[in-house]
Amino acid sequence: MRQSQLFSKTRREAPKDEVAKNAELLIRGGYIHKEMAGVYSFLPLGLIVLNKIIQIIREEMNEIGGEEILLASLQQKDTWQTTDRWDDKKVDNWFKTKLKNDTELGLGFTHEEPLTALMREHIRSYKDLPRYAYQFQTKFRNETRAKSGIMRSREFIMKDLYSFSKSQKEHDEFYEKAKESYITIFQRIGIGEKTYVTFASGGSFSKFSHEFQTITDAGEDIIYISDEKKIALNKEVMNDEGLAAVGVKKEDLREAKAVEVGNIFSLGTRFSEAIGLTYVALDGSKKPVIMGSYGIGPARLMGTVVELFSDDAGIVWPKSIAPFDIHLIEVPCDESTNKAATKLYENLKKAGVSVLYDDRDARAGEKFSDSDLIGIPTRIVISKKTIEEGMLEVKSRAKGHVTKMTESQLVASIKKAQ
C-alpha cells in the first residue's frame, strides 16, 4: 500500500506511560493504540501483523484436524455454575455485567463450559469422536495488574482449541500432535530457538500441563532449562516430583526468565462430567468425553517477537509475520523518481510481493528513520542515483548490509525467502 494512504503516524518518542519495549515500539510505529491500562486497539499495520500470526496458527490447527468456530463472549451464569466457576471467590478475574432485567452475565475469560455444553448437541456416539474445535476469540480477564504492554492485557484475542476424545489413548495421541504443532507454530513465527516446551502445574485438572516458554527478560515466569533435553520446568513445579517426571537433575538446569506464549492442558472428564457431555460407546454404555484445551495468545506472541527482535532504531520483524515484504522508499520525490518507484511498486505487486511504498513528500532522513522503526525486512531506495545506475539499492533491516540487484533478482530473493 501507499504510505500516504496510511492514517497511522509514527512518533519520535514513546508516551511516558509505557515502559515495556514492545508497547513503546508498537505505539511509536503506529501498530497499536492504548485505550487504557491493559487494553489495546490494533491499527492497520498492527492488524496485518496480528492476522499473519493468526493465519500461521490457523494453518497449523487445520493441519491437525481443527475445525474453526466462533463462540460468544457473553456468557450465561447457569453454565458456569455447573462447574463451580461462576463465583468470584473461585475465579477472581471475571468481568460481569447485567441485562436490563438484571440477569447476570459474564464476559468469557475462557470457553470450556460453553463449548462443552454446546457439544452435547453434536456428540452422541463414539462415532462422533474425536473432534477438535478452535477459535480466535476475545477473552476478558480482570487482571489485578495489567503490565508489560500487550503481554498481559485485560482484553485479548486468544486461539483456544478444545479436543474431545473417547479414550485416554486417543487423547494422549492428539495431545502429542498438538504439542508438535505448537512447536511448528513458534518456529514459523521465528521464535522457535528461544522457545522451550516447559513442564508446568496442571492445576486442578491433571498433574502437569505443558507451557511454551520463550526466553526474554520481559517475561514474568522463571523456568529451569535442560539444554541437553531441550526442555524446561516452570518454577512452580521445580520440586522432586517435577524433576522426576522430566527425568533431569537440578544441578544440570539453568534458570531463565521467560514468557508463556502457549499452554496445553489435559482436562480429563472435569467438564464433560459436570456438564453432561457423554457418548454411547461400542458396548452401549454411556461414557464422559475426555477433553483437552490448547491456548495461544497471538497478541502476546506479537509482543514477544518485538521484545526479541528490535534494536535502537526500531522493530526487526521476522519475514513470516512482517506487515510487508518490502519497504519501497522514494527519495527525494520528483517526476522521474515517482515514475520509477510507481512502476516498481506495480511490478512487485504483480509478482506477488507485498510492498509498503513510501510516496510521501518527506525528507530522506525522516523516511529512513520511519522505515527502521516500522521494521519491514527489506528496504529499497529509489533515487536519481539508483535510476542512473539501473540497479536497485536493497538493504536488509536485520543485517544492515546494502546490496545492488536488478528487479528480477529482487523478486527471486523474496520468493525464495517465502
Place this chain on the structure above:
RNA sequence: CGGAGUGUGGUGCAACGGUAGCAUAUCUGCUUUGGGAGCAGACGAUUCGAGUUCAAAUCUCGGCACUCCGACCA
C-alpha cells in the same frame, strides 16, 4: 489487593506560592532535498473536586487515571 511514584499544549519536558516556558508535531510562506533541514509567522496546555491563601501548576484532603515493585494469574 499491599507498597512506591506520576498527572502541564497532540507528544516529550520546564516553571521558588506571584506573567505557564522550551522542544517536537501541526498550519502558512520562502528556501532546501540520501539519515528526523533553515528562516519568519500562527494554533494550542496545568486530571477532576473541595480546602488553605491577597494569590495555587506549585501547599492540604479526596476522587479519577497511569506507571513501577510485590501478591495474584486456565
